[in-house]
Amino acid sequence: MNIALIAHDKKKQDLIDFVTAYKEIFSEHNLFATGTTGKLITNDTGLTIERFQSGPLGGDQQIGARIANDEMDMIIFFRDPLTAQPHEPDVTALLRLCDVYKIPLATNEASAEILIRGLESGWLDWRTIKEKRVRYDG
Numbered sequence: 001m002n003i004a005l006i007a008h009d010k011k012k013q014d015l016i017d018f019v020t021a022y023k024e025i026f027s028e029h030n031l032f033a034t035g036t037t038g039k040l041i042t043n044d045t046g047l048t049i050e051r052f053q054s055g056p057l058g059g060d061q062q063i064g065a066r067i068a069n070d071e072m073d074m075i076i077f078f079r080d081p082l083t084a085q086p087h088e089p090d091v092t093a094l095l096r097l098c099d100v101y102k103i104p105l106a107t108n109e110a111s112a113e114i115l116i117r118g119l120e121s122g123w124l125d126w127r128t129i130k131e132k133r134v135r136y137d138g
């Protein structure tokens with residue numbers, strides 16, 4: 001699975017702690033991140049992460065492009081809902097593309113817990129699950 005990790009500044013430590021807690025699971029997947037988030041996570045965990053530009057410089061858009069190319073399977077984005085971001089339109093565009101392409105997206109720690117446990121349990125193979133559901137329906 002290709003997993004993108006993103007955190008706004010006030011949420012970065014929370015994401016580092018989260019990735020550290022689930023390092024074993026994350027280490028089995030291809031990780032991507034916006035610039036600063038990726039650098040901090042790699043420094044703390046030693047995990048290999050492909051880094052894009054920093055968010056305000058286009059990193060969210062680069063991850064969005066990967067989604068549009070069907071190259072992302074999950075987005076974990078610890079957003080800061082209490083601080084205005086200069087690149088808010090980019091953030092909105094990224095979230096929109098997750099919905100356009102039906103990509104699992106967690107925008108807070110609680111949702112991320114559920115996604116990562118689902119990933120571990122094999123629930124994230126959503127395309128197969130959807131095919132089965134269609135078969136059951138008729």
Ligand SMILES: O=C(CO)COP(=O)(O)O
Pocket residue numbers: 006007008009033034035036037038053054055056059060091
């Ligand atoms: O701003 C961000 C997401 O919108 C995150 O960017 P950085 O990881 O470069 O701080």
